[in-house]
Amino acid sequence: xxxxxxxxxxxxxxxxxxxxxxxxxxxxxxxxxxxxxxxxxxxxxxxxxxxxxxxxxxxxxxxxxxxxxxxxxxxxxxxxxxxxxxxxxxxxxxxxxxxxxxxxxxxxxxxxxxxxxxxxxxxxxxxxxxxxxxxxxxxxxxxxxxxxxxxxxxxxxxxxxxxxxxxxxxxxxxxxxxxxxxxxxxxxxxxxxxxxxxxxxxxxxxxxxxxxxxxxxxxxxxxxxxxxxxxxxxxxxxxxxxxxxxxxxxxxxxxxxxxxxxxxxxxxxxxxxxxxxxxxxxxxxxxxxxxxxxxxxxxxxxxxxxxxxxxxxxxxxxxxxxxxxxxxxxxxxxxxxxxxxxxxxxxxxxxxxxxxxxxxxxxxxxxxxxxxxxxxxxxxxxxxxxxxxxxxxxxxxxxxxxxxxxxxxxxxxxxxxxxxxxxxxxxxxxxxxxxxxxxxxxxxxxxxxxxxxxxxxxxxxxxxxxxxxxxxxxxxxxxxxxxxxxxxxxxxxxxxxxxxxxxx
Amino acid sequence: xxxxxxxxxxxxxxxxxxxxxxxxxxxxxxxxxxxxxxxxxxxxxxxxxxxxxxxxxxxxxxxxxxxxxxxxxxxxxxxxxxxxxxxxxxxxxxxxxxxxxxxxxxxxxxxxxxxxxxxxxxxxxxxxxxxxxxxxxxxxxxxxxxxxxxxxxxxxxxxxxxxxxxxxxxxxxxxxxxxxxxxxxxxxxxxxxxxxxxxxxxxxxxxxxxxxxxxxxxxxxxxxxxxxxxxxxxxxxxxxxxxxxxxxxxxxxxxxxxxxxxxxxxxxxxxxxxxxxxxxxxxxxxxxxxxxxxxxxxxxxxxxxxxxxxxxxxxxxxxxxxxxxxxxxxxxxxxxxxxxxxxxxxxxxxxxxxxxxxxxxxxxxxxxxxxxxxxxxxxxxxxxxxxxxxxxxxxxxxxxxxxxxxxxxxxxxxxx
Numbered sequence: 001x002x003x004x005x006x007x008x009x010x011x012x013x014x015x016x017x018x019x020x021x022x023x024x025x026x027x028x029x030x031x032x033x034x035x036x037x038x039x040x041x042x043x044x045x046x047x048x049x050x051x052x053x054x055x056x057x058x059x060x061x062x063x064x065x066x067x068x069x070x071x072x073x074x075x076x077x078x079x080x081x082x083x084x085x086x087x088x089x090x091x092x093x094x095x096x097x098x099x100x101x102x103x104x105x106x107x108x109x110x111x112x113x114x115x116x117x118x119x120x121x122x123x124x125x126x127x128x129x130x131x132x133x134x135x136x137x138x139x140x141x142x143x144x145x146x147x148x149x150x151x152x153x154x155x156x157x158x159x160x161x162x163x164x165x166x167x168x169x170x171x172x173x174x175x176x177x178x179x180x181x182x183x184x185x186x187x188x189x190x191x192x193x194x195x196x197x198x199x200x201x202x203x204x205x206x207x208x209x210x211x212x213x214x215x216x217x218x219x220x221x222x223x224x225x226x227x228x229x230x231x232x233x234x235x236x237x238x239x240x241x242x243x244x245x246x247x248x249x250x251x252x253x254x255x256x257x258x259x260x261x262x263x264x265x266x267x268x269x270x271x272x273x274x275x276x277x278x279x280x281x282x283x284x285x286x287x288x289x290x291x292x293x294x295x296x297x298x299x300x301x302x303x304x305x306x307x308x309x310x311x312x313x314x315x316x317x318x319x320x321x322x323x324x325x326x327x328x329x330x331x332x333x334x335x336x337x338x339x340x341x342x343x344x345x346x347x348x349x350x351x352x353x354x355x356x357x358x359x360x361x362x363x364x365x366x367x368x369x370x371x372x373x374x375x376x377x378x379x380x381x382x383x384x385x386x387x388x389x390x391x392x393x394x395x396x397x398x399x400x401x402x403x404x405x406x407x408x409x410x411x412x413x414x415x416x417x418x419x420x421x422x423x424x425x426x427x428x429x430x431x432x433x434x435x436x437x438x439x440x441x442x443x444x445x446x447x448x449x450x451x452x453x454x455x456x457x458x459x460x461x462x463x464x465x466x467x468x469x470x471x472x473x474x475x476x477x478x479x480x481x482x483x484x485x486x487x488x489x490x491x492x493x494x495x496x497x498x499x500x501x502x503x504x
Numbered sequence: 505x506x507x508x509x510x511x512x513x514x515x516x517x518x519x520x521x522x523x524x525x526x527x528x529x530x531x532x533x534x535x536x537x538x539x540x541x542x543x544x545x546x547x548x549x550x551x552x553x554x555x556x557x558x559x560x561x562x563x564x565x566x567x568x569x570x571x572x573x574x575x576x577x578x579x580x581x582x583x584x585x586x587x588x589x590x591x592x593x594x595x596x597x598x599x600x601x602x603x604x605x606x607x608x609x610x611x612x613x614x615x616x617x618x619x620x621x622x623x624x625x626x627x628x629x630x631x632x633x634x635x636x637x638x639x640x641x642x643x644x645x646x647x648x649x650x651x652x653x654x655x656x657x658x659x660x661x662x663x664x665x666x667x668x669x670x671x672x673x674x675x676x677x678x679x680x681x682x683x684x685x686x687x688x689x690x691x692x693x694x695x696x697x698x699x700x701x702x703x704x705x706x707x708x709x710x711x712x713x714x715x716x717x718x719x720x721x722x723x724x725x726x727x728x729x730x731x732x733x734x735x736x737x738x739x740x741x742x743x744x745x746x747x748x749x750x751x752x753x754x755x756x757x758x759x760x761x762x763x764x765x766x767x768x769x770x771x772x773x774x775x776x777x778x779x780x781x782x783x784x785x786x787x788x789x790x791x792x793x794x795x796x797x798x799x800x801x802x803x804x805x806x807x808x809x810x811x812x813x814x815x816x817x818x819x820x821x822x823x824x825x826x827x828x829x830x831x832x833x834x835x836x837x838x839x840x841x842x843x844x845x846x847x848x849x850x851x852x853x854x855x856x857x858x859x860x861x862x863x864x865x866x867x868x869x870x871x872x873x874x875x876x877x878x879x880x881x882x883x884x885x886x887x888x889x890x891x892x893x894x895x896x897x898x899x900x901x902x903x904x905x906x907x908x909x910x911x912x913x914x915x916x917x918x919x920x
Contacts, residue, residue: 025575029556034519076520117535136529137522230530235820236847237594293808363529366521366595372808373517435806
């Protein structure tokens, strides 16, 4: 479905002729059938590259006037997909780091600033921010306004809690500035005076570009206890980064069962030690820390990871001083001894010591795609640490069926549980791999999600993430207290013409 | 040789993750100089990227996209620098650059490519065995008469078209260095034909193959055991293209590797002081694209398993250390690195036939590289490829930059 020429011309007048395009050879990259998707996306009608908030606002108003649906994309590697006839606002030109405030510890960024850009800028100032597990080439802003679980949330929090001032072009084209920004008081706070809209803007999982366009955002920064520049040695993909061992240490402990992993996680949180604590995916780990798919298979078929990492806990200690590290290590060792854990094979731990960027910027996350590209996460919900482990124990109820039918990789323990804020709550994610070269296997993602949700409902668990899109919300809403009714009201109020990524 | 259909796995496996557009995350130093793909940096749309080109290739194969002038321009704007390929391969088992090259070959096969300006390479090569249409008899016109060549040597200095006709000083300096190191070598005289790089990289495979076959035959006839080159394009072609034609039974060395060996063996001393702050530009085909191509035939099974196992060229073992070791050995020379260096080097804009067909874009790319070099505070940008010299020197002239370009062989000769 093409964009009428008269509307194309109007938008061209806003952004300039170089910044709108609807030629077929340009659209190819935006309609590629990704192996992670069950269906081929329809072709967008045009790609627009706005260069400022004002241009975004003008485009959005035009879309409202002529009933053209629109959505944003920056990194492409996302979960928001256009419907037929949608124009994509690719935010690529809005890529400035507007401010890094070292005193009040926040950074103000535009949508196309990537982790590969912002992370080193803040590290060199002795600061850091929670980095979603998406890989360095992805948009920081997109991660903060959608999903955004990460490996170091034990010592920090979910990224949504780090959102501060926000500049938001509403679905109708009005500009809303949240929190302190709305009062011309700076970027330091997203809430008040008055009721906060942060929940509406973001919620648990974001709106998948369905509630307007965030054009600027401030994110909170934490202290970074490591070197101002990552000491990288060697060449891709065999590079190594060795952080000072007297202040940085990574441990992986195995336990007899999942309950012990949980107990250790809770105790470590109670002691408020550790920069990162997580029960990580064991198969994903094997994919991420091997160079090729063949290397993965060699490792996986050896059974080492199944033996060592089925009930394991990863702990990264990052300290200001050797004395602090010594203290944290002693506390950690006491907890592990008491609960009955022991170190996993040294070769596994060493990989993390050589590449701690796994924790800092999740540098090689895209290796997860290495098994042909067929993968999917499910659950992605959050609740208390104890609750998340209960959920984990229910995974075999539905997961083994898919494994036994050969539809997914045989990795029943490939889930992660990451506490946040020293254990106030936790996040769970179940990740599976399928062979995307068999066309029908792409449908397994929806089937597993459904079974997963049914299991949650059966047990009264709170672990699944509400899906994006009206159709999906209506389908699954009744399973979650009819949340979709409220979501629909919010959507209709903010987007009366239904043009902001109505979604398929 | 592989055709586009051999890369269906790559096309279908792409998750649009973006890794092909940016340098390796931990090697970034900040907001600037992180984009790695010249066409992505200049034209902004995602279609202008490694990912975009493999998406285009897939649609062409599947018939959902048809040829047109704009599409051909799009495909041929890429400098084939391979930055997308190496960064993709930091996380995946995909062949992005080979897909792009196969896409160009398909364009030629279908009578749609290359760009008209690039067709002249083949015409010139047919007549004069070089890409410029210069007199073949003058290929070694630069060679001083008193050069001491060893006819019985099994080492050959392969000069290459660009060095022979445009930058003969590189050739003269190479010869001086080899003499200073006491190396016995010869040249191929009239039997040296273009290595085929510009034809290979613009998809004119039949013509490139003819050149390769001629040169390989000559190497055999002349009992060549070691081939020394001073051009990165030649180097990358011998190691990346020739093994697709026949198994190499000779060693290929870039002059920087020769100098490195001479320095390590104490056969060459760099004593003279050259006071300068220099930054080194890694040529694509000497750096990330210089690993030996190893042919692979087999099946890609479920979950990406390659049967038999495939040896991927991931850019890990490019010629990165030799030039740096040499520069550090020159007294008075301070080496400072650009952010995008080694496997993450940003292209100079001189490859893929781009300077011929898209000179303005080529100049833009080189100017971007100069900005990065200037940001280091260096006063000299050093490299070791005549194509890089052409692009970077042109950009220096056009931008009136205070930087000076120097080929590494010149600095070595001055420091001896």
